[in-house]
């Protein structure tokens with residue numbers, strides 16, 4: 001698969017088969033992602049890959065916290081700062097997803113259950129939670145974005161689907177406790193991955209993009 005094809009094919013998948021990702025493939029992809037660029041080559045990412053019993057227990061704890069409506073305690077504020085066109089895009093993405101799932105806008109229970117699927121890692125058999133140590137901040141987070149996309153494209157090229165999830169960073173204390181991660185490692189987001197379950201309605205959701213003319217300013 002060419003790089004162009006992988007970039008175009010990758011999309012967020014929110015429903016996975018129980019089929020495991022082979023250990024060799026997992027190692028190959030994470031080795032490849034180490035090639036991601038970073039400021040001064042500091043490589044500020046600390047990914048924790050979790051599967052099996054550990055993932056089952058973490059999933060249960062996160063779903064329970066979500067179902068109890070426990071107040072979120074993210075390491076970085078997760079408040080809604082989207083206005084104007086950004087808000088329109090956010091709403092558009094939500095409509096695409098809830099539309100595919102058949103969840104109406106005023107169906108608060110349906111929306112909550114759809115959201116909780118995040119905490120269940122969309123049934124993915126493995127996931128990666130990406131931590132960043134203190135005092136790293138915005139600059140290093142940009143490096144981690146590059147790392148994450150490298151990872152997801154490498155997955156795509158191997159027929160493995162993924163979904164980056166800020167929602168997995170809303171209860172970082174639970175994640176740190178389960179994975180025995182020290183407090184000075186802050187949780188940015190997670191990525192669920194595995195083989196797409198094409199029968200999951202959410203996986204029919206598609207979102208578009210602004211055109212190049214809307215997005216890019218060329219200076220000469």
Ligand SMILES: Cc1cc2nc3c(=O)[nH]c(=O)nc-3n(C[C@H](O)[C@H](O)[C@H](O)COP(=O)(O)O)c2cc1C
Nearest residue numbers: 010011012014093118163164165166167168189207
């Ligand atoms: C850092 C990051 C966090 C995200 N968090 C979530 C999330 O919590 N839940 C979710 O369902 N999708 C999440 N997404 C997926 C976005 O909604 C998705 O990338 C966007 O709508 C574009 O769709 P596409 O990935 O299918 O191209 C996240 C994506 C990124 C890059």
